[in-house]
Amino acid sequence: MSIIKTNKVFKTFTPQETQKLAGDILDSLIKKAPKDKALVLALQGDLGSGKTTFTQGLGKYLKIKGRINSPTFVVMKRFGNFYHFDCYRLEKPKEILELNWQEIINNPKNIVAIEWPEKIKKFLPKQTHFLKFKFINEIQREIKI
Numbered sequence: 001m002s003i004i005k006t007n008k009v010f011k012t013f014t015p016q017e018t019q020k021l022a023g024d025i026l027d028s029l030i031k032k033a034p035k036d037k038a039l040v041l042a043l044q045g046d047l048g049s050g051k052t053t054f055t056q057g058l059g060k061y062l063k064i065k066g067r068i069n070s071p072t073f074v075v076m077k078r079f080g081n082f083y084h085f086d087c088y089r090l091e092k093p094k095e096i097l098e099l100n101w102q103e104i105i106n107n108p109k110n111i112v113a114i115e116w117p118e119k120i121k122k123f124l125p126k127q128t129h130f131l132k133f134k135f136i137n138e139i140q141r142e143i144k145i
């Protein structure tokens with residue numbers, strides 16, 4: 001499939017394109033990433049920039065059955081070995097540790113997507129892949145890896 005290099009900028013014009021991009025990026029990372037730790041994706045960007053939409057694309061690629069959305073009161077949702085964190089509502093970074101965090105990020109079987117990763121900056125593992133999302137206009141988003 002497609003090879004995704006880092007320091008690349010992508011533009012998408014529909015939510016479906018953003019989801020397809022997520023699948024391509026994940027496919028590429030799964031193939032090249034070392035398999036000794038979890039694959040961690042930090043999704044940075046303002047509200048509405050496409051982080052959850054992108055995460056839905058990861059879920060589609062992984063053939064996840066459950067519904068991926070913006071959790072209102074939960075910080076973490078688990079779908080088998082796929083974890084979706086939304087840290088927006090965390091008050092203190094260390095609260096993340098109560099969610100089995102260390103085990104999750106150290107299990108090489110896991111794929112972990114994190115919205116609002118800035119909230120838990122000091123707990124992000126070395127292997128984290130950072131993606132930046134930007135709202136350009138109503139239909140257009142820019143995604144940097």
Ligand code: ADP
Pocket residue numbers: 012013014015016017018045046047048049050051052053054070115133138139140141
């Ligand atoms: P975030 O999780 O960053 O707050 P969401 O993914 O929840 O953002 O919301 C993005 C919104 O923007 C959705 O309503 C989606 O339908 C819309 N949208 C429009 N164009 C795009 C695009 N190119 N990529 C992703 N989302 C888009």
Ligand code: MG
Pocket residue numbers: 051052070086115
């Ligand atoms: Mg979101």
